[in-house]
Amino acid sequence: MTPTNIRINGDRLISRLMALARIGDTGDGGARRLALSDTDKLGRDLFVSWLKDVGLDVHIDKIGNIVGILPGSTDAAPILMGSHIDTVGSGGKYDGALGVLGALEVIETIKESGLKLPRGLAVIAFTNEEGARFQPDILGSCVWTGDMTLAETYPITDSDGKCVGDELDRIGYLGAAEPGFLKPRAYLELHIEQGPVLDQEGGGIGAVTGVQAISWSEYSIVGEPNHAGTTPMKYRRNAGLAAARITVFADDLTRAIPGTVANGGVIAFEPSNVNVVPGRVVMTLDLRNPDDARLADAEARMATFVAALQREAGVTIGRRELANFPAQPFDPTMIGAVERAAQSLGYPVRRMVSGAGHDAQMMATVVPTAMIFVPSVKGISHNPAEHTEPADIIAGGNVLLAAALELAHDLDAAAGG
C-alpha cells in the first residue's frame, strides 16, 4: 500500500544541516543559536526561506513556533513532524536541526514525487527547546500543547533580564497564529540519540518508546566551617562529607532499582579551603527512570537516607525541586510504524527509551507520538564535537519518510493510537 521506492535527497538534507550550522558557527565545529537571539533569528529566517522555496504554507504562532504545511488530498488531520533549531551555548550541528530539516526533506521529497496523500504533512520548529537561555526548556511545545499559557511565558527573563515576549517581538517572530492551531493526527520527531547506546552497540535505528521520568533536586547542606586540623572528628559537622555520601548513595540506587540513572552534576563548597571543614554545600542531583513508580521509589529511598544523614552527620539538609517530569510513554501504534519503516528499509532497529527530554514528550500528551533515533558518535552531544555519520542521517530521514507515508496513507492504522 505504501510506496517503498521513494527516498529522500540525502545530499540536500546534509547540505541544509551544514548551511544552518554556519549560522552561529563557533569555529570549532559547533554552533551557538540561543533561543530568540540574533543568531536564532538568522537561523529562523533561513528555515522560513526554505519552507517558502518548497511552496509550503508558513505560519508563525504567538510563541514563535514556525509551521510549514503541505495540504493533503482530503481534510483529514495532517501528520506533523519536527523538533527545534535553537542550540545550547556550545552546541553541535544535529541536535534539533536534524528533526526539523529531516521533516522538511521528507515533505519536499513527497512533493517532488507527485504523490497525492490523503493526509497533509507539516513541519514544526519549536521555540526554546534547549532551555539554555530561558527556563523551562521545551517551552514552545509546552505552549503549543496548552501546558503553559502565553501570559506565564512572555515575562520569563534570561540572565540579562530580557524577556521572552520582548525578544520574540524584537526578532520578528511574535506571530499571529494561536499555538496549537494545527490539529495533527500524529507527531513524529527524528533526533540524534545524544547517548552512546546505538553507537556502541552496532548502530541502526532507535524506535523510541518514550521519555523517562526526571527528578532534579538541589540540596543545601549546612554544617559548620571548622578548622580541619584542630577539630576532633566527633565535633565536625561536615557538609562536604554529607554531600559525598549523598552522591555515593545515589550511585548505589542505580544498582538497587532497575533502570535508575543518577548524577551529581553541580557542587559548591563554602568556605573552600584545604584546611577548613566545608560549612555549607549546595549540590544537585539528577535522578531518572523510565518507570514513574521506580523513580518515586528512588526518591523515597533518598529522602529516608537524607533524613538519617542529617542526624548522623549533624547537618541540616534542605531540598529544592528543580524539575520533575513524569515518564512519557509514546503511542504503541506509532512506535510500531517506526519499527516497520526501519525494517522495510533493511535497517536494524531496536526499541529504546529516551534519556533526554524532547518536544515529543509534550506532543505525546495531546496526539499519538513517536521518535526516531539515529546514532551519536561516542554519545557526544551539546558539544561542538557532536557528530552523526552521513549514512545514519540519511537512514533516519528515510525512516521518517517511510513512517510518515504509512501514517499519511493508512487512516485506520494511525487512528489505532
Add this chain to the structure above:
Amino acid sequence: MTPTNIRINGDRLISRLMALARIGDTGDGGARRLALSDTDKLGRDLFVSWLKDVGLDVHIDKIGNIVGILPGSTDAAPILMGSHIDTVGSGGKYDGALGVLGALEVIETIKESGLKLPRGLAVIAFTNEEGARFQPDILGSCVWTGDMTLAETYPITDSDGKCVGDELDRIGYLGAAEPGFLKPRAYLELHIEQGPVLDQEGGGIGAVTGVQAISWSEYSIVGEPNHAGTTPMKYRRNAGLAAARITVFADDLTRAIPGTVANGGVIAFEPSNVNVVPGRVVMTLDLRNPDDARLADAEARMATFVAALQREAGVTIGRRELANFPAQPFDPTMIGAVERAAQSLGYPVRRMVSGAGHDAQMMATVVPTAMIFVPSVKGISHNPAEHTEPADIIAGGNVLLAAALELAHDLDAAAGG
C-alpha cells in the same frame, strides 16, 4: 625556689591585645594584618614602641622577625617566648597576638617585680606565620631555624607579584640582625587552641605535647563529561562520583587508624551542570595524625584505594602533594614545666596535641620547646568571631609567667630537655 606570688597585669595584657586589634580593624570584631602589608607595619611599629617603653633591647633580623631582650644576671642562654602578629585575611584578635603580647607582659611583670633571674628573657614576633599572603606559612621561624635561607625567601611573591624582600624593605623591617642570632635555652609559645576541645570539655590549660603530622594532597580526576540522562551507567566515567568515594574513604580512615583526621576542603567540577556527568574534578585532601607512621599508613591505604578506584570508575587520578610536615613532638621537660606551672596556679591542665601548625614546631627542631593552649570559645578561629574569655587569657599569661620563671631559675631542669 620559684616565687609563686608574682602575677601578670591582666588588664594591661588585654588592653594591649585590644589596641593591636584596632590596627586593621575589620569592623566586625576581627582584624586584617596580612604579613608585610601597611597594617602589619603599623602593628609592628606599635609592638616595637611597647618593647622600647618596657626598656628591652630591640633587634630586627633580616627576615623581619622582631626580638626584645631583657638580660639576665648571668650570660646563660635566655628563655625565648613569642608567636606572631600577622593575621589571615579575616582574622581575630588572639591568634598569634596572645603569644607575643603575653610574652611581653611576662617580661614587663618580672622587670617591675625587681626579680633578678640568672637567665635573660626574650620575646619574638615571627614574620608571616599565617601564610595568608606569602607561602609557605611559618616563614619567619623557618628562616630563624635555618630551615629556609634568605636567598630562597626574598623572591617569594604574593598574588600581586610583590616579593618578600621588597616588602620587608618597603615597610622598614628589613633588619640587620642575622636570623637565629639569639641562642635561647628554651622556647615557650602561648596560643589560643583554635579548636573546641578545651572549650567543650571543661576549660583549663592545654600542655601541648607536639604538632601533628600533616599531609595535603590535590587530586585531579579525569573522566568523561557525558549526558546524565542518555548515558547508561555502565558507560559513565564519573569524576564527581570518584571524588565522593575518595571523600568517604578518607572519612572511613579516621575510624580505621587512631588519631587520624581527614578533610576534603576544596572541590571543583568541570563541566558544572545538573545534567552533565562531571568530566574533570579537582579536589583537596587534608590528612593529619600525631604519629608519623600512622599518617604514612593512612596515605598508603588511600593510594591503594585510589589505584583501585581508577580501574573501577574508568577515571585517571593524578595526585600533587601540596604540603607534608612530619609530626613535631615537644620536649618532655618543657611539657612538664607547663604542667607544673598550671598546677601551681590551681588550673586544670591536660596534655593535648596541636592540630594546627605553629612557629613552635620549627623552634622545636633547634631548642627545647613547648606550647601553652587556652580555650577558644566554640573552637572558632581565623574568624572575626574568634574569642577567648578574659579569665582564660589571664590564666594563660600567668602559666607562661610561672613556666618562664621555673625555666629561667632552674638551669639543670631546663638543661634536662
